[in-house]
Amino acid sequence: EQAGIKVTGEVKAGTAKGITLVRHTSAPLSALLPALGKASDNFYAEMIFKSLGGEVKGRPARSEAGARVVLDWLARVGALDQGMVIKNGSGLFDGNRVTAASLVQLLRASWRDPGVQPEFLTQLAVGGVDGTLQKRFRNQRSRRSVRAKTGTLDDTISLSGYVNYSLTLVQTEMSSSSSSRPKRQRMMRDSMGVSTVRRRRTSPDHFWLARDS
Numbered sequence: 001e002q003a004g005i006k007v008t009g010e011v012k013a014g015t016a017k018g019i020t021l022v023r024h025t026s027a028p029l030s031a032l033l034p035a036l037g038k039a040s041d042n043f044y045a046e047m048i049f050k051s052l053g054g055e056v057k058g059r060p061a062r063s064e065a066g067a068r069v070v071l072d073w074l075a076r077v078g079a080l081d082q083g084m085v086i087k088n089g090s091g092l093f094d095g096n097r098v099t100a101a102s103l104v105q106l107l108r109a110s111w112r113d114p115g116v117q118p119e120f121l122t123q124l125a126v127g128g129v130d131g132t133l134q135k136r137f138r139n140q141r142s143r144r145s146v147r148a149k150t151g152t153l154d155d156t157i158s159l160s161g162y163v164n165y166s167l168t169l170v171q172t173e174m175s176s177s178s179s180s181r182p183k184r185q186r187m188m189r190d191s192m193g194v195s196t197v198r199r200r201r202t203s204p205d206h207f208w209l210a211r212d213s
Helices: 029-037 042-057 061-078 099-114 117-123 206-211
Strands: 146-153 157-164 169-175 185-191 195-202
Touching: 029 042, 029 117, 042 061, 099 117, 099 157
Parallel strands: none
Antiparallel strands: 146 157, 157 169, 169 185, 185 195
């Protein structure tokens, strides 16, 4: 009405038999992913997450359906550990429960799948070059050897991805809210089997650089 358009009759649910007045087709998924991976855009993450559910499980697109699609894929690639929980696509609240070992297997499976690898690598931030890693790993800028996704909550800082495009590595630092407990970090890598390293927190990028040789 503010725009001068008069509306008569009652508002009710429509049907699929109506005439399509406007249709909008989004850019392909490969063009949307950098906003998620490089820029860490939570809105993109949630919308892509819901779209997975709508495309595979049927519309309307819902987070619950997206979660089932993700869990099904993790199971197929051997990355579904006992107790894992997927509730949302962005990680804005701590409802998700994922193990470091499952992330390593996810990265390994994505690397080995020719239908996934090109777009998956392209959407990750490049250390010292762009996205959320633009100000980190600057000494590796010319080599472009670090591609990874950052993640941050109040008590957790994580970084998962690849070094030299072949080594799968996940690092997660956990900080305790209690000042009497030391802050720790964990790293898992598949170069010598999956191992876990715990030590006092120094630099969040220390272990990554140790493997970049």
